[in-house]
Amino acid sequence: MVNLEVKLSNLRFKNPVLVASGTFGWGIEYNRFFDIGLLGGVIVKGLSLNPRQGNPPPRIVETPCGMLNSIGLQNIGLEKFVSEVLPQFDSIRTNLIVNIYGSEIGEFVELAGRLNNYKQIAALEINVSCPNVKAGGAAFGKDPEVVFVLISSIKKVCDKTIIVKLTPNVTDIALIAQAAQSAKADAVSLINTLTGMIIDTKTKKPFLGNKFGGLSGPAIYPVGLKMVYETYEKVNIPIIGVGGIYNADVAVQYILAGASMIQIGTANFVEPDISLKIIEGIRRYLEDEEIDDVNKLVGLAHN
Amino acid sequence: MKTIVLNNDQVAKDTYYLQLQVPEGFKYEPGQFLMLKINKLNEPLLRRPFSIAKVDETIDIYYKVIGLGTNILKSYKKGDLIDFTGPFGNGFDLRNKRIVLCGGGIGVAPLIGLKYFLDSKNITSHCFFGFNSKEDCFVDFGEIATLDGSLGKKGSVVDLLEDLDNSFHVYACGPKGMLKALCELADRKGFSMDISLESNMACGFGVCLGCSINTINGYKQVCKDGPAFNYTEIIW
Ligand SMILES: Cc1cc2nc3c(=O)[nH]c(=O)nc-3n(C[C@H](O)[C@H](O)[C@H](O)COP(=O)(O)OP(=O)(O)OC[C@H]3O[C@@H](n4cnc5c(N)ncnc54)[C@H](O)[C@@H]3O)c2cc1C
Ligand SMILES: Cc1cc2nc3c(=O)[nH]c(=O)nc-3n(C[C@H](O)[C@H](O)[C@H](O)COP(=O)(O)O)c2cc1C
Ligand code: FES
Numbered sequence: 301m302v303n304l305e306v307k308l309s310n311l312r313f314k315n316p317v318l319v320a321s322g323t324f325g326w327g328i329e330y331n332r333f334f335d336i337g338l339l340g341g342v343i344v345k346g347l348s349l350n351p352r353q354g355n356p357p358p359r360i361v362e363t364p365c366g367m368l369n370s371i372g373l374q375n376i377g378l379e380k381f382v383s384e385v386l387p388q389f390d391s392i393r394t395n396l397i398v399n400i401y402g403s404e405i406g407e408f409v410e411l412a413g414r415l416n417n418y419k420q421i422a423a424l425e426i427n428v429s430c431p432n433v434k435a436g437g438a439a440f441g442k443d444p445e446v447v448f449v450l451i452s453s454i455k456k457v458c459d460k461t462i463i464v465k466l467t468p469n470v471t472d473i474a475l476i477a478q479a480a481q482s483a484k485a486d487a488v489s490l491i492n493t494l495t496g497m498i499i500d501t502k503t504k505k506p507f508l509g510n511k512f513g514g515l516s517g518p519a520i521y522p523v524g525l526k527m528v529y530e531t532y533e534k535v536n537i538p539i540i541g542v543g544g545i546y547n548a549d550v551a552v553q554y555i556l557a558g559a560s561m562i563q564i565g566t567a568n569f570v571e572p573d574i575s576l577k578i579i580e581g582i583r584r585y586l587e588d589e590e591i592d593d594v595n596k597l598v599g600l601a602h603n
Numbered sequence: 604m605k606t607i608v609l610n611n612d613q614v615a616k617d618t619y620y621l622q623l624q625v626p627e628g629f630k631y632e633p634g635q636f637l638m639l640k641i642n643k644l645n646e647p648l649l650r651r652p653f654s655i656a657k658v659d660e661t662i663d664i665y666y667k668v669i670g671l672g673t674n675i676l677k678s679y680k681k682g683d684l685i686d687f688t689g690p691f692g693n694g695f696d697l698r699n700k701r702i703v704l705c706g707g708g709i710g711v712a713p714l715i716g717l718k719y720f721l722d723s724k725n726i727t728s729h730c731f732f733g734f735n736s737k738e739d740c741f742v743d744f745g746e747i748a749t750l751d752g753s754l755g756k757k758g759s760v761v762d763l764l765e766d767l768d769n770s771f772h773v774y775a776c777g778p779k780g781m782l783k784a785l786c787e788l789a790d791r792k793g794f795s796m797d798i799s800l801e802s803n804m805a806c807g808f809g810v811c812l813g814c815s816i817n818t819i820n821g822y823k824q825v826c827k828d829g830p831a832f833n834y835t836e837i838i839w
Contacts, residue, residue: 325810332808333688345812353821360803360813365645367805371812374822518645546645569806570640570650572688 321399351377356509366517429467451483532558548581632694707777733760
């Protein structure tokens with residue numbers, strides 16, 4: 301038997317496979333396809349203090365081996381999340397991670413402080429990287445000093461595990477990861493989507509209602525992989541790899557590059573139960589390679 | 604879930620009729636759709652939404668070949684396995700009025716299922732379908748209009764609905780231009796109407812929030828809140 305269990309701060313995960321924010325709804329929707337309790341953890345849709353409408357349609361378009369989205373963090377807001385979604389997690393046996401977003405530091409801090417009261421929540425993933433919102437969004441995640449101040453402030457009001465989700469739309473992602481580490485973040489996840497656009501040659505105008513969108517899907521995995529590899533050499537806190545993972549082989553590549561855990565995003569839309577297959581695929585890989593513990597795989601691509 | 608392709612034949616210009624084996628326990632309401640996984644590799648990546656035209660001994664789908672995905676779909680052969688999720692979406696909301704079905708082009712597809720359902724309940728309905736030309740027509744019932752006059756009445760299917768008054772309820776599906784014209788007609792004539800809309804979709808069941816459309820009640824998801832909407836709700 302191989303060990304798939306991983307630890308992050310004081311949390312235990314039954315396996316290293318999480319599902320990425322914005323691609324798994326509020327989690328419970330996927331119960332129609334499989335028992336989401338089998339996952340290492342569930343990261344729910346980006347949550348803000350107040351409900352957000354999101355961006356004008358059209359919001360998605362397919363690209364070669366990927367997609368562009370400009371959802372703009374549409375969500376139901378804290379109050380409804382707490383009254384309608386959270387209670388459903390009483391009976392779900394996996395770690396619930398809430399991805400949060402604020403348009404200014406004060407909003408992030410208030411949200412983190414209020415979520416700290418709920419026992420169903422294992423960790424917060426701080427989204428400083430959404431490319432689809434004007435205020436805050438990726439602008440936060442591009443400045444190491446802002447990241448430091450933001451995460452330090454959140455740590456003061458919230459004692460849950462704090463994961464910082466980074467944007468790839470920067471010159472040096474490791475620098476931002478270091479800022480998160482200095483602010484005592486428990487982990488970093490990378491990457492969020494890459495900014496991109498599509499122009500409709502019939503109308504001769506940008507296709508998306510918001511003009512630009514975030515690129516995700518298999519097309520981006522070599523980019524995410526390189527960023528995880530690079531960051532692994534610069535920080536000591538765990539890295540959670542995300543970006544284009546669509547099978548166990550790519551998941552294993554992320555772990556070899558230095559990710560302690562991985563997240564499945566866009567692939568959930570195409571195959572709702574893909575994360576279960578990837579858990580099994582990782583297990584099989586370890587058996588075939590005669591490695592008894594997934595933790596022994598982390599970072600092996602570095603010499 | 605996977606099922607078997609039983610038939611995949613051309614029935615009109617660029618239009619195919621796909622029949623799938625009904626998996627055990629499969630339930631459906633008229634107006635719902637399936638998400639078909641057409642690729643085996645990563646391109647095209649996303650599933651494609653298709654209305655269920657009918658479920659009887661088989662699941663019937665009519666589709667128009669327009670791009671990468673539907674070009675691959677037409678190469679599926681009898682006996683091949685195809686992967687689907689669904690059925691998704693809300694079915695048509697049934698009204699106790701005189702019922703009219705109005706479809707344009709491939710938008711006729713979801714109305715075939717509705718017609719079949721109404722017939723099975725002995726509810727009378729009047730069908731009006733519009734196509735560009737005779738070669739595009741794939742139904743053998745209802746009153747037909749073609750833009751070039753090669754079949755039925757010459758002109759738009761919207762013209763066939765001029766006589767309706769507020770005692771009627773219309774279920775419509777078709778291209779945006781036709782639906783917009785129908786909305787104006789409905790405003791003028793006072794009949795009520797539900798329209799089935801399209802939007803680019805990634806998931807099909809309400810988690811990606813990609814298929815939003817603008818309504819008087821804010822953005823709504825075509826896959827989950829629709830695809831059928833009351834026409835007065837839509838902001839074009
Ligand atoms: C609820 C619903 C029901 C539908 N029912 C039918 C049906 O019964 N028969 C039928 O022929 N078509 C139907 N369509 C449209 C069908 O989904 C598209 O024609 C098909 O996805 C085009 O795929 P493609 O790869 O050939 O085209 P491409 O142009 O290569 O596709 C590129 C992208 O655009 C999306 N896309 C392109 N056109 C449409 C469109 N009109 N609607 C939605 N997404 C689109 C595709 O899904 C894909 O993500 C339906 C659409 C929706 C939303
Ligand atoms: C439709 C959609 C919505 C997303 N929403 C969020 C979000 O709310 N918060 C966030 O941090 N990331 C969001 N993401 C980014 C994903 O979590 C993930 O980082 C990215 O898609 C790359 O992974 P993938 O290629 O596996 O999808 C979203 C991605 C998609 C495709
Ligand atoms: S297609 Fe994903 S929410 Fe509608």
